[in-house]
Amino acid sequence: MHESFVAAQARPPFWRDERVLRVLSQVLVLAVVFGLLYFFYSNMMRQLRETLGIPISFEFLRQTAGFDIGESLIEYSRADTYGRAFLVGLLNTLQVAVLGIVFATLLGIIIGVMRLSTNFLVGLVAAIYVEAFRNIPLLVLLIFWAQAVFLKLPRMKEAIIWPGPTYISNRGIATPWPVPAEGWPAYRLALVAGLILALVVAYLLREQGKRTGRMPLVTLWFLVTWIGAGVVGWFAVDLTVGTPLTLDRPVLEGFNTQGGRVFSQQFMALLSGLVIYTAAFIAEVVRAGIQSVSKGQREAAYSLGLTPFQTLRLVVFPQALRVIVPPLTSQYLNLTKNSSLAIAIGYPDLFAVAGNTILNQTGRAIEVFILVMAIYLFFSLTTSLFMNIYNRRIRLVER
Amino acid sequence: MMRGPRLYIAGLVAAMVIGMIIAACAGAAPTPVGSEEVAAPAPQQETKSTLDIVRERDKLICVGNANLPGFGFLDEQGNFSGFDVDFCRAVAAAIFGDPDKVEIRPTTAKERFTVLQSGEGDVLFRNTTWTMSRDTDLGLNFGPTTFYDGQGIMVRKDSGIQTLEDLNGASICVQTGTTTELNLADQMAARGIPYEPVVFETADEVTTAYEEGRCDAWTTDKSGLVSRQTVLKNPADHVILDVTLSKEPLGPAVRHGDDQWFDLVNWVVYATFLAEEHGITSENVDTFMDSKDPNIRKLLGLEGEFCAKVGLENDCFYNVIKMVGNYEEIYNRNLGPDTIFNLPRGLNSLYTDGGLLYAPPIR
Numbered sequence A: 001m002h003e004s005f006v007a008a009q010a011r012p013p014f015w016r017d018e019r020v021l022r023v024l025s026q027v028l029v030l031a032v033v034f035g036l037l038y039f040f041y042s043n044m045m046r047q048l049r050e051t052l053g054i055p056i057s058f059e060f061l062r063q064t065a066g067f068d069i070g071e072s073l074i075e076y077s078r079a080d081t082y083g084r085a086f087l088v089g090l091l092n093t094l095q096v097a098v099l100g101i102v103f104a105t106l107l108g109i110i111i112g113v114m115r116l117s118t119n120f121l122v123g124l125v126a127a128i129y130v131e132a133f134r135n136i137p138l139l140v141l142l143i144f145w146a147q148a149v150f151l152k153l154p155r156m157k158e159a160i161i162w163p164g165p166t167y168i169s170n171r172g173i174a175t176p177w178p179v180p181a182e183g184w185p186a187y188r189l190a191l192v193a194g195l196i197l198a199l200v201v202a203y204l205l206r207e208q209g210k211r212t213g214r215m216p217l218v219t220l221w222f223l224v225t226w227i228g229a230g231v232v233g234w235f236a237v238d239l240t241v242g243t244p245l246t247l248d249r250p251v252l253e254g255f256n257t258q259g260g261r262v263f264s265q266q267f268m269a270l271l272s273g274l275v276i277y278t279a280a281f282i283a284e285v286v287r288a289g290i291q292s293v294s295k296g297q298r299e300a301a302y303s304l305g306l307t308p309f310q311t312l313r314l315v316v317f318p319q320a321l322r323v324i325v326p327p328l329t330s331q332y333l334n335l336t337k338n339s340s341l342a343i344a345i346g347y348p349d350l351f352a353v354a355g356n357t358i359l360n361q362t363g364r365a366i367e368v369f370i371l372v373m374a375i376y377l378f379f380s381l382t383t384s385l386f387m388n389i390y391n392r393r394i395r396l397v398e399r
Numbered sequence B: 001m002m003r004g005p006r007l008y009i010a011g012l013v014a015a016m017v018i019g020m021i022i023a024a025c026a027g028a029a030p031t032p033v034g035s036e037e038v039a040a041p042a043p044q045q046e047t048k049s050t051l052d053i054v055r056e057r058d059k060l061i062c063v064g065n066a067n068l069p070g071f072g073f074l075d076e077q078g079n080f081s082g083f084d085v086d087f088c089r090a091v092a093a094a095i096f097g098d099p100d101k102v103e104i105r106p107t108t109a110k111e112r113f114t115v116l117q118s119g120e121g122d123v124l125f126r127n128t129t130w131t132m133s134r135d136t137d138l139g140l141n142f143g144p145t146t147f148y149d150g151q152g153i154m155v156r157k158d159s160g161i162q163t164l165e166d167l168n169g170a171s172i173c174v175q176t177g178t179t180t181e182l183n184l185a186d187q188m189a190a191r192g193i194p195y196e197p198v199v200f201e202t203a204d205e206v207t208t209a210y211e212e213g214r215c216d217a218w219t220t221d222k223s224g225l226v227s228r229q230t231v232l233k234n235p236a237d238h239v240i241l242d243v244t245l246s247k248e249p250l251g252p253a254v255r256h257g258d259d260q261w262f263d264l265v266n267w268v269v270y271a272t273f274l275a276e277e278h279g280i281t282s283e284n285v286d287t288f289m290d291s292k293d294p295n296i297r298k299l300l301g302l303e304g305e306f307c308a309k310v311g312l313e314n315d316c317f318y319n320v321i322k323m324v325g326n327y328e329e330i331y332n333r334n335l336g337p338d339t340i341f342n343l344p345r346g347l348n349s350l351y352t353d354g355g356l357l358y359a360p361p362i363r
């Protein structure tokens, strides 16, 4: 209607035509943005070429790194390339990020639910936790955690030894760790078979739930089946082929322990700092999510005869999740990006290895930063992608 | 909601586009520059020399260190002092006739080159080792070595460690962005000694971790060890091993592309060597003003116009000697027997005394 009304009028000159102006203003803004970008870019390139005589090149990634890295998830030595050193840092970042997200989520949910507790003391503890950790700068928290907590653990010589043995010292925690033995290939097959079985069970249960209208605890049964298969498989393999895994135990040798798995002091400090800090935010997100579900929903569920647990699982949580997931995603992204503070406490994450050591030894600031930024961007976009897919799935729960 | 995947794809596309632009420009770079030069030579001449910039600003900015007593240290009063700082003051004395027209820009090991490259500082005096890749890849020029050093290792006295081999399996703290991070890896690999490097960004973090027992040893230039030992809680509990892991010639560096500025810095350093060679000090320099020795007359600007060759007034070296001193004075003031460091001159003696300090002649 409006359209035809405008058309019926004599058209105003184009510089007063709102539609033209709208498009024009956007074009202008874009032109300015790109102009500025081009200016910065060409300025940088000119500076690099003329003043310093160093053009952009990623060749250095193939050169020998020449430095050692304290901890690595893959084989690495000084004779490897800068490219591989990059990968070591990247995996170290992934390691803290993934574990950090898991633990921060668990702790965050606990604290968030605690905050809503009707018990005054429990609620107070949770409130203090949230307010305290949310308001301390993360870097301060990390350095405190590393220098005042983990570095104050006993020295290696006086290490606390738990049965196993697990050595706890200010170098970190050395603990027994399973390593594949002769039965491992067979056991791996058993695990895969168990997974398939568990998936089938879960599918059947779900179908049954749809038919009868009473949804069983699908996830629980899935886990029970898989773990059950794992246990049965273990004994079967152990008796026929040989043990699938043996324990590699740490032993004290000279200055440090050898063998087992070492969670270094830097790793522990970074992980716990990130988890404690992020959990405070996640707790608030969880609290807000649960509170967003109106009381009427719960009352309606009770009057339908659902138990409190069923109410939480089937009514409250699915609806709370819709409110929780989007802000939760940004907390996950924050945690991943915040892990780049690792250098302050000596953990060789992506930024410490690339943005510090590699950048310094090669002097390739621009190239290294392009790569580092691209990798963090990739992590973040991938996390967002998965969280958004998940978000979409839980949205469908609505109707 | 399709937002997630779409954003993701958009991000990937953006990344690819940026990648392509970079690749394209890197490849095509030389041509446009050449043609620009032919068409308009003006921009080239317009770029100001470092000396002009320094003069206009009326002070010299040195990229330095704030945490290394004896070399570059910021005290409680907010003053910088040290061996490197004095050389920086010497350059200012040569340019302005006033050694106080100096600003020190303190940096960590990893920042220093970027700060210099980006033009935030005019010259780097920060216990910096001259290496081939820094000299070439980083686009820097290194001046005469002012301090011949080597890398050492500090351990606790009660650890019983005496050689590198004793460090088998040990944790060793080291600072990122230093040559020492690389030398350590090289030496340990060459000897097949396994160890755990623990890398920090600043010297303070390194020493804290070492003192708390996180590391069995820590490593850097020997001068750095001696210097940092003085700021440990119990300096007497620690020893520096009698091994040298590397050659660490420490000296000034400037950006590529301004040869006059490079010459200026070089000859200020040489002037301090030459002054010591001729026995000229800040105290007695005026008594040399009627010297008949042509070498001395040239150094003090009484004969020839040597300072003019680097764009300065004729008394530039006189000012350096008068206001800051010769090499020996600078050394003794900061590191000599009257200081807590009491570092023997060793290689840092004049060539006439069996050391490596040797300045080309002024003529």
Ligand SMILES: N[C@@H](CCC(=O)N[C@@H](CS)C(=O)NCC(=O)O)C(=O)O
Pocket: B065, B066, B067, B068, B107, B108, B109, B127, B128, B129, B130, B175, B177, B178, B179, B180, B201, B202, B203, B204, B220, B221, B224, B225, B228, B248, B250
């Ligand atoms: N000469 C070596 C090492 C220089 C260096 O950075 N030394 C450290 C250890 S003493 C330092 O001065 N740190 C002071 C700081 O970063 O605050 C190099 O040029 O890479």
